[in-house]
Amino acid sequence: MIHVVLPAHLQTLAGVGRVVDLEVSAPVTQMSVLDALEASHPALRGTIRDTTTKRRRPMLRFYACAEDLSDASPEAPLPDEVVSGKEPYLIIGAIAGG
Numbered sequence: 001m002i003h004v005v006l007p008a009h010l011q012t013l014a015g016v017g018r019v020v021d022l023e024v025s026a027p028v029t030q031m032s033v034l035d036a037l038e039a040s041h042p043a044l045r046g047t048i049r050d051t052t053t054k055r056r057r058p059m060l061r062f063y064a065c066a067e068d069l070s071d072a073s074p075e076a077p078l079p080d081e082v083v084s085g086k087e088p089y090l091i092i093g094a095i096a097g098g
Contacts (some may be wrong), residue, residue, distance in 0.1 A: 001085045002033055002078075007060075007093035010048070014041040019088065028083045030062060031074040048091060063090040 004020045011018060022036045031054070038045045052073050054074065056062065061070045065079045065087050081087035 002036075002082060003085055004027065004033065004037055005088045005090045007091060009093060010044060010091065012041050013047060015039065015043070026083075028078050029075050030069060030072070030089075031076065033078065033089055034074075057097040059094045059096065061092045061094055062086075063092060 002022045002024050002055075004022060005018060005067070006016070006020060013075065014020070020037065020041070022033065022040065024032050024036045034048060034054075036042065038048070045051060048060060056070060061068060062072075063069060064082045067079075069076075077083075078089065082089050
């Protein structure tokens with residue numbers, strides 16, 4: 001079971017709580033987790049990543065095990081701690097200002 005932590009605006013859009021639990025088949029990658037998240041919560045399609053290119057939206061960051069995975073390959077396997085459910089996969093809303 002993969003535990004995905006969502007920022008408040010995506011929680012509201014999807015109508016879920018802070019943590020979404022997903023069953024994801026191996027290999028567990030960022031791509032497979034986001035595919036499962038969008039499949040189970042269609043309102044999130046296009047909000048986390050572009051629907052055509054599948055690239056991350058600029059104001060979102062991805063973390064796992066205190067490591068920024070935002071620019072990592074979406075096909076790279078996620079850490080074992082995330083796959084086993086010991087650690088969550090975090091989707092964080094970036095902060096901008098000036």
